[in-house]
Amino acid sequence: MNDQDRQRAVIENVQPQIDCGQFPIKRVVGETVIVEADVFADGHDAVGCVLLYRHAGESAWSESLMVPLVNDRWRGEFKVTRIGRAEYTLVAWVDRFLSWVRDLKKRSPADPDIGVNLRIGADLITAAASRATGETAAWLRTQAAMLNSFAPAEQRIQAALDPELTDRMWPLSERRFATRYDKELPIVVDRERARFSTWYELFPRSWAQEPGKHGTFADVEAQLPRIAGMGFDVLYLPPIHPIGRAFRKGKNNNPKCEPGDVGSPWGIGAAEGGHTAIHPELGTLDDFRHLVKTARDYKMDVALDIAYQCSPDHPWVKEHPQWFRRRPDGSIQYAENPPKKYQDIYPLDFETEDWQDLWKALADVIFFWIGHGVTIFRVDNPHTKAFPFWEWMIGEVKSKHPEVIFLSEAFTRPKVMYRLAKLGFTQSYTYFSWRNTKHELTAYITELTQTQVREYFRANLWPNTPDILPEFLQWSGRAGFMSRIVLAATLGASYGIYGPAFELCVSQAVAPGKEEYLDSEKYQLKQWTLGGPNDLSDFIARVNRIRHENPALQTDRGLYFHPSDNPELICYSKYDRESASRIVTVVNLDPNHRQSGWVDLHLAELGIEGNRPYQMHDLLADGHYLWHGGRNFVLLDPHVVPAHVFRVRQHVRTEHDFDYFM
Numbered sequence: 001m002n003d004q005d006r007q008r009a010v011i012e013n014v015q016p017q018i019d020c021g022q023f024p025i026k027r028v029v030g031e032t033v034i035v036e037a038d039v040f041a042d043g044h045d046a047v048g049c050v051l052l053y054r055h056a057g058e059s060a061w062s063e064s065l066m067v068p069l070v071n072d073r074w075r076g077e078f079k080v081t082r083i084g085r086a087e088y089t090l091v092a093w094v095d096r097f098l099s100w101v102r103d104l105k106k107r108s109p110a111d112p113d114i115g116v117n118l119r120i121g122a123d124l125i126t127a128a129a130s131r132a133t134g135e136t137a138a139w140l141r142t143q144a145a146m147l148n149s150f151a152p153a154e155q156r157i158q159a160a161l162d163p164e165l166t167d168r169m170w171p172l173s174e175r176r177f178a179t180r181y182d183k184e185l186p187i188v189v190d191r192e193r194a195r196f197s198t199w200y201e202l203f204p205r206s207w208a209q210e211p212g213k214h215g216t217f218a219d220v221e222a223q224l225p226r227i228a229g230m231g232f233d234v235l236y237l238p239p240i241h242p243i244g245r246a247f248r249k250g251k252n253n254n255p256k257c258e259p260g261d262v263g264s265p266w267g268i269g270a271a272e273g274g275h276t277a278i279h280p281e282l283g284t285l286d287d288f289r290h291l292v293k294t295a296r297d298y299k300m301d302v303a304l305d306i307a308y309q310c311s312p313d314h315p316w317v318k319e320h321p322q323w324f325r326r327r328p329d330g331s332i333q334y335a336e337n338p339p340k341k342y343q344d345i346y347p348l349d350f351e352t353e354d355w356q357d358l359w360k361a362l363a364d365v366i367f368f369w370i371g372h373g374v375t376i377f378r379v380d381n382p383h384t385k386a387f388p389f390w391e392w393m394i395g396e397v398k399s400k401h402p403e404v405i406f407l408s409e410a411f412t413r414p415k416v417m418y419r420l421a422k423l424g425f426t427q428s429y430t431y432f433s434w435r436n437t438k439h440e441l442t443a444y445i446t447e448l449t450q451t452q453v454r455e456y457f458r459a460n461l462w463p464n465t466p467d468i469l470p471e472f473l474q475w476s477g478r479a480g481f482m483s484r485i486v487l488a489a490t491l492g493a494s495y496g497i498y499g500p501a502f503e504l505c506v507s508q509a510v511a512p513g514k515e516e517y518l519d520s521e522k523y524q525l526k527q528w529t530l531g532g533p534n535d536l537s538d539f540i541a542r543v544n545r546i547r548h549e550n551p552a553l554q555t556d557r558g559l560y561f562h563p564s565d566n567p568e569l570i571c572y573s574k575y576d577r578e579s580a581s582r583i584v585t586v587v588n589l590d591p592n593h594r595q596s597g598w599v600d601l602h603l604a605e606l607g608i609e610g611n612r613p614y615q616m617h618d619l620l621a622d623g624h625y626l627w628h629g630g631r632n633f634v635l636l637d638p639h640v641v642p643a644h645v646f647r648v649r650q651h652v653r654t655e656h657d658f659d660y661f662m
Contacts, residue, residue, distance in 0.1 A: 006177045007177050007178070007179040008041045008042055008043075008045075008094045008177065008179075009039065009040070009041045009047055009049075009092035009093050009094060009178065009179040010038075010039070010040055010041065010092075010179065011037055011038070011039055011049075011090050011092050011179055011181045012037065012038040012039075013037060013038045014035065014036075014037040014090060014181060014183075014185070015035070015036050015037070015452075016033075016035070016185075016452065016455045017183070017185045018422060018452070018455060018456050019422070020183070021183040021184075021185045021186070022422075023186070023422040023423070023456060024085070024185075024186035024187050024188045024456070025185070025186075025187050025188075025455040025456060026187070026188050026190065026194075026426070026455065026456055026458060027080050027187055027188075027189050027190070028080075028189065028190050028191060028192050028194050028195040029080060029081065029082060029083055029189060029190075029191060029192065030079065030080070030081070030192075031079065031080060031195075032077050032078070032079050033053070033077060033078055033079070033080060033088065033187065034075065034076075034077045035051050035066075035075070035076050035077065035088060035090070036069075036073060036074065036075045037049075037066075037073075037074055037090055037181075038072050038073055038074075039066070039068075039072060039074045039090070039092045040072040041092075041094050044099075045094045045095070045096070045099045046094070046095050046098035046099040046101075046102050047092055047093070047094060047095060047098075048092065048093050048094075048095035048098055048170060048173050048175075049065075049066040049074050049076070049090060049091070049092040049093075050063045050064065050065055050066060050076070050090070050091050050092075050170075051063065051064040051065075051066050051076035051077070051078060051088060051089075051090055052088060052089050052090065052091060053078045053086065053087070053088040054086065054087060054088075055080070055081070055082055055084060055085070055086045055189075056084045056085040056086060056087075057084075062078065063171065064076050064077060064078045065170055066090070076090075080187060080189045082189065083189050083190060083191050083402040083403060084189055084398075084402040085186060085187065085188060085189070085402075086186075086187040086189055087184045087185060087186050087187060088184070088185050088187065089180065089181045089183065089184045089185060090180070090181040091175065091178050091179065091180050091181070092178065092179050093173065093174075093175045093177065093178035093179065094177070095170075095173055096124060096174065097121070097124045097125075097128070097169050097173065098166075098170075100117075100120060100121050100124060101121075101160070101161065101166060103117075104117060104118075104121065104157065104160055104161065105161065107157075109152075109153035109154045109157060110153075114153050114157075115153070118147045118148070118153070118156050118157070118160065119147070119148060121147055121160050122144040122145075122147035122148045123144075124169075125140050125141075125143055125144040125147070125165070125169070126140070126141065126144045127174065128140055128169055128172040128173075128174075129141045129144065129172075131172045132168075132172055136168055136172075139168065140165075140168060140169075140172075143159060143160075143162075143165055146159045147159065147160055188398070188424070189402075190402075190403075190405065190426055191403050191405075193233065193234070193301065193376075193405060194405050194426045194427065194458065195458065195493055195494070195554070195555060195556075196493045196494060196547075196554040196555070197233060197234050197427075197460070197493075197494045197496075198231060198232045198233050198234065198489075198494070198495065198496070198544055198547065199232065199234040199235075199236050199303065199460070199462075199494070199495070199496025199497070200227050200230070200232040200234070200235055200236065200496065200497060200499045201236040201237075201238070201465070201466070201496060201497065201498045201499055202220070202223070202227075202235070202236075202237070202499045202500065203215075203237075203238055203265070203466075203521045203522075203526075204216065204217060204219065204220045204237060204240065204282055205262065205265075205279075205281070205282065205521075205525055206500075206521050206525060206526040206527070206528060207219040207220055207222070207223055207528070208525075208527075211527045212525065212527075213525075214262070214281040214282075214525060215282075215525075216281070216282055216283045216287070217282055217283040217287040217288055217290070217291045218283065218287065218291075220235075220237075220291055221290070221291055221294050224294060224295055224298050224300065225298070226530075226537075227298075227300070227499070228298035228299065228300055229541060230503075230537055230540050230541040230544060231540070231541055231543075231544025231545055231547070231548060232300065232544065233299060233300050233301065234300065234301050234302075234303050234376060234496070235295055235300050235301070235302050235303065236302075236303040236305070236376075236378055236496065237302065237303070237304060237305060238265045238266070238305045238466070238522075239265040239266055239268055239305045239307055240265070240278055240279055240282055240288065240304070240305075241265070241268045241269065241273070241274065241275060241277055241278065241279060242268070242269060242270035242271070242272040242273055242274070242277055242278075242279050242280070243262065243263040243264065243265060243267050243268070243270060243279060243311065244263070244267045244268070244269055244270050244310075244311020244312055244313040244314065244344060245263075245270060245311075245313055246311065246312040246313050246344070247267075247311075247312060247334075247343035247344040248261060248263035248264075248267060248344055249261075249263060249264050249267070249344055249523055250523065251519065251523050251524045252510055252516075252518070252519065252520065252523060253510075253516070253520075253522075253523055254523075255341075255343070261523070261524065262523075262524060262525055263344070263523070264344065264522050264523055265279075265305075265522070266305075266307050266309070266345065266380065266522075267311040267344040267345055268307060268309060268310060268311055268314060269310045269311045269313055269314025269315060269316070269317070270311065270313045270314070271313065273315065274310065274314045274315050274316060275306075275365045275368075276364075276365060276368045276369075285372065288372065289372055289373055292372070292373035292374065293373065296373075301375060301376050302373070302374060302376070303374075303376035303377065303378050303405075303407070304369055304374045304376070304377055304378070305377075305378050305379075305380060306365065306366065306377045306378070306379045306380065307379075307380035307381070308348055308362055308365075308379075308380075308385055309335065309345045309346065309347055309348065309380075309381075310324075310345070310346045310348070311344055311345065311346070312332070312344070312346060314346070316361075317332070317346065320354070320357070320358070320361075322352055322353070322354045323348055323349060323352055323354065323358050324346050324347075324348065324349055325347070325349040332346050333346070333347070334346055334347075335347050347384065348362075348385070350385055350386035350389060351386075359389055359392065359393065362389070362393065363393045363396055363397065366393070366397050366404075367397070367400075370397070370401055370404065375401070375403050375404050375405065376404070376405045376406075376407070377404070377405070377406050377407070378407040378409055379406055379407065379408055379409060379425070380409050381409060381410065382408050382409070382410050382420055382425065383410040383412045383416050383417070383420060387419060387420075387423060390420065390423045390424060390425070391423040391424060394406060394423065394424030394425070395424060398424070405426040405427065406424065406425045406426050406427075407425070407426065407427045407428070407429070407460060408420045408421065408425035408427070408428040408429065409429050410428065410429065411429060411431075411468075417430075417457075418453065418456075418457055421456050421457040421458070422456050426458060427458045427459070427460040427494055428457055428458065428459060428460060429460060429462060429465075430444075430448065430459045430460070430461060430462075431444060432444070432445075432459070432461040432462065432463070432487075432488065432491075432492070433462060433463060433464065433465070433468050433470050434470060436472050436589065437567075437589065438567055438568070438569075438570045438589060439567075441487070441491070441570060442561050442570070445491050445559070445561075446561065448556070449556045449557070449559045450559070454556060454557070458494065458556070459492050459494070459556065460492065460494040460495065460496060461487075461488040461491060461492035461494070461495040461496075462488070462495065462496045462497065462498070463481075463484040463485060463487075463488050463495075463497060463502065464497060464498050464501060464502050465498050466498050466501075466517070466520060466521070466522050467515075467516070467522075468515055469501075469506075469507070469509055469515050469516060469517050470515060471515065472484070473507055474507050474508075474509050475507070476507075476591035476592075477505070477507075477591060477592075478505050478534055478536070479591040479592070479638035479639060479642050480591040480638075481502065481505045481536060482536065482539060482638075482641070482642050482643070483587050483588065483589065483591060483638065483642040483643060485497065485502070485536070485539075485540060485543055486543060486585065486587055486620075486642070486643040486645065487570075487587055489543045489544065489546075489547055489553070490547075490553055490572075490574070490583065490585045490645060491559070491572070491585075492556065493553065493554055493555050493556045497540075500528045500530070501517065502536070503530075503535060503536045503537050503540055504528070504530070504532070504534055504535060504536075505534040505536065542619075542620065543620075543645075546619045546620075546645055550581050550583050550619075550647060551576045551578075551579040551581040552574040552575055552576040552579070552581035552582060552583045553574055553581075553583055554576075555574070555576060558574050558575045558576055558577070559572060559573070559574050560572060560573050560574075560575070560602065560605040562584075562599055562600060562601050562602055562605075563599070563600045564586075564597050564598065564599045564600070564634075565597045565598050566595055566596065566597030566598075568588060568589050568590040568595040568597075569586060569587070569588060569589070569595055569596075569597050569599065569634065569636070570586070570587050570589055571584070571585070571586045571599040571601075572584075572585055573585070573601070573605060573606055573648075575605060575606050575607060577607065580607070582606050582607070582608075582647070582648035582649075583645060583646065583647060583648070584601065584606070584616065584644075584645075584646040584648055585643065585644065585645050585646070586599060586634050586636065586643060586644045586646075587636075587642060587643040588636035588637075588638050588642040588643065590638065591638050591642065592638065593638070594635060594636065594637045594638070595635070595636055595638075596633065596634065596635035596636070597633070597634065598631055598632065598633055598634075599631070599632060599634055600630050600631050601627075601630040601631075601632070602630060603629075603630050606648055607650070608648070608650050609650070610629060610630065612650065613626050613627065613628045614626075614627055614648055614649060614650050615627075615648070615649040616644075616646040616647075616648060617646060617647045617648075617649065618644050618645065618646055619645045619646070619647055620641050620643060620644065620645050621640075621641050621644075625646075
C-alpha cells in the first residue's frame, strides 16, 4: 500500500483528447485550449482541481485553476504561445480549505463554535503561508492573525470569505493525496497559416507571354501582384519536377502521346532527375528560390506538391528497383484504379524489405525543399501510402521544422481522411466540392466544426481542383461560381481555388457525366486570357478582403447555422468573442432564380441583446440595414449577388443618450 491508495479525488472523461490521448489535438499560436473533465470525490468535502500544461523543452509545469460547472463537470483553459509540441494533464485533490470556506458561509456569527471554526481556518492559512514566500507569505500570516484575533466574529468571517484569500490559497493547497490524471495529453501548435489560409493553384507552364511557349518561374513571378492583390496568401504549384517520357499521356489523358505533348506533371522523373530536380523548361533551382523569395515579399507562401510516385524514367527505378512491386512477367506494376490505368506512374512499394531506406529517401525530399525555402506541402494521394510512414515522416519533419504545414489531398473514405489528420497532416481536403443543398452543407460542416473532429481535422474547402470540375459548376453559370466561393470562404477559415479556371468560370467538362476539365492543363500547355464578362477576380478580391478584415472568418470555431423558411437559402454566422467580430452570411443556393424568405437569427449565438436593434452591413454590396429581433426578411437575386455577408454591430446607448453601433 502507498499514498496512491489514499487518493480520494476522481478524474474522468477529460476532453479534448483524441483516441485516449494517442494522437494530439491541434491549435495555432495564441489560441486557447479549453479543457473539461468530470472531477469528484467521495463524501461531502470540496474538491480542488488544476490544469497543468507546458511546451516541449520545458521541465516545469504551469498551472491554471479549473472551475466547477454543473454535475461535477469542471473547466479550465490556457493559451499556447509558441509553435511545436505541448502537453497538458490534470491534478485534483480533496481541499480542506475550500471545504472550510464552503461550510463557513453557512455558519452564523452567533454560533457558539464560531471561534473554533475560525481557528481551524487560521491553522490552514498558516500552513499555506509556510509553503509560500515573500509578500504572499506575509499577507497570509496577517489574515491568519485576523482570524485568531478578538475582533468581532462578523469582521473575522468577512476576512475569511475575502475572494482574494481564496485566490491566494489555491496555488498553495495541500496536495498530499492528490490524484494526477494518468495521461499527459499532446498538442501540436502550428503557426497561424495552419488555421487561416487562402490558396491559389496554377500551373507555371501555362503562363508564358507567347502562345505555345512553355512558361517559367519568371512568368509566375509576373503574376504575383495580381494573385496577392486578390487576397491569396498561398501560391500552390503542382509538381515542378522533370516529366517522364515513357508512356507519357497526351491531351485529355489520351494514352497516345503526340509529338510535342508535355505530359502530366505527376509523372515524375526523367533523365534530368527526380523529386529533387526541376523541370528544365521551368527554370533553375536559383529561379525557383527567387520565386519563393519574391512571393514572401508579397506575404505569400509557395506550396509545393509532393507526389510520392515515379515515372518509368525516374532515377529510382534503376537505382532502387526493390522499391517497386513486380508483376509475374517481371515488369513493374503501374498505377491502376480500374478501369483507369496510369502506365506513366509507378507506385512505391511500402511493403518492401528495404522500407527504412525508402522512408528516409522520401523524408529527404521534404528536407531538400525546406532547405530551399518551402514550408508548405500539398501531398498527393496520401491515403495510398502507409499510415506508419506518415506518422514517422511528419513527426521527423516537424521536430526540426515545426513551422511546416502539410495539406492532405485524400478524397477517400471519411475514416481514412480522419486517420491521416490524426497522424499529423495539418490541413485536409474535404467533400465540400460535392455538398450543394442546405441539408448537405449543414450536416457536413457541422460534423467538421461542431464535433470532436474539429480538434484534429482542419478543413481546407476547395470548390474546384484540376481534377474536379463538380457537376454543379458545369451548369450553374457565373452565379454558381459566386455562391460557391462565398460558401467556401465564409464556412471555412481555409479555402482554395484552382485559380484561372475558377475566376474565369470555366465549366466545360471533357464529356457528359465526367468531372474532368476539357483540354485540362494537366496534360497540355494552355494560354490563359484574363478579363471578360465572366472574370470574377474583383469579386474574389472583395471576398478575400472581407476575410482578412473580420477575425470571425479566420477560425472554424464559433460557427452556427440559423433557420430559414426557404430551403434554397442557407444562413449561418461566425462569432469571435475575443475580438467581438460577428459575421452573418446568407447564400442563395439556386443559381437561376431569385429566392426570398425569413431567417431566424439566434441572437444569443451572436452575443446580441434581443431587445435592441442591430446594424447589418452587407460587405459584398455595401448596403446598411437596421434589424430588430431575430426574424428578418431577405431577398437574393443570383444574377446580381447571390449572397449577403453581413458585419453585425450591436446598438449601444451611452449614459448621455448617444447612440452608436459596435
